Amino acid sequence: MIRTALSLAILAGISSAPILADDNGVPYPEDYRDWHHVKSMVIEEGHDLYEAFGGIHHLYANDAALEGYQAGSFPDGAVIVFDLLEAEHGGNAVTEGSRKVLGVMHKDSGRYAETGGWGFEGFAEGDRGRRAVGKEADTACFQCHTSQRDHDYVFSRLRK
């Protein structure tokens, strides 16, 4: 839908339309907050991934991705969301703060053949107009995900 809107905007020459720099075709995941909650984790200062992923994150799967978690490989159309929020420490508790980034893996084995069949994107602060990955998916995402080749490049596992 985003790509359609963008294409239409370009075709129509509408300069006020949202600018999606380096659009790699991964759609913003509409309604992901109603998807299956896969698992969660808090990454704290001192962790190797703190700079990139510090905070509390939740993973969500659409129906196709849920099948993929169960099967160990994911069909085209599977979408996994990595929803990263600030982790607010205080009062002997960790609570959820503002959104840092909304990461997306979108399976389309034809389109994204060079990155394991997955398109990768990150929407800064969850803003659908602010793409943080764009054309850099190979170096920014996939190289690390290759360690999970045996699980179709997906790090997370479905928690009961």
Place this chain on the structure above:
Amino acid sequence: MIRTALSLAILAGISSAPILADDNGVPYPEDYRDWHHVKSMVIEEGHDLYEAFGGIHHLYANDAALEGYQAGSFPDGAVIVFDLLEAEHGGNAVTEGSRKVLGVMHKDSGRYAETGGWGFEGFAEGDRGRRAVGKEADTACFQCHTSQRDHDYVFSRLRK
């Protein structure tokens, strides 16, 4: 369904059926892991609620409860799940451990009129056969929830 199974077991005199001591009629929330994820929180040592609720918890809402969060009051049939897992600290991260308790609020304004229209139950370690609240909902749950009378006795708020 649990109550039906229990009643049938009693009627049939099947002693091997699961014993549901002090069944207060709140059903085990089938399929709650596919419901809407409302929000999450980690409660750590030193927190007033640590003894009862220490760990990482997630709240889930069925469709009727989701409407309730948006409206500020909850219709009959609304069910909210408080899914409490061990919080495993290590490697500068907090990960999810085993299930401590599966808490349930089930709105049935006729049946549970004495506790704000809500039935309360806790399934120890998520085991549908181990009810932790039973007939003690008033003292074990509701007295604390009365502080939230203006939000229909529900503490949590829906996070975006």
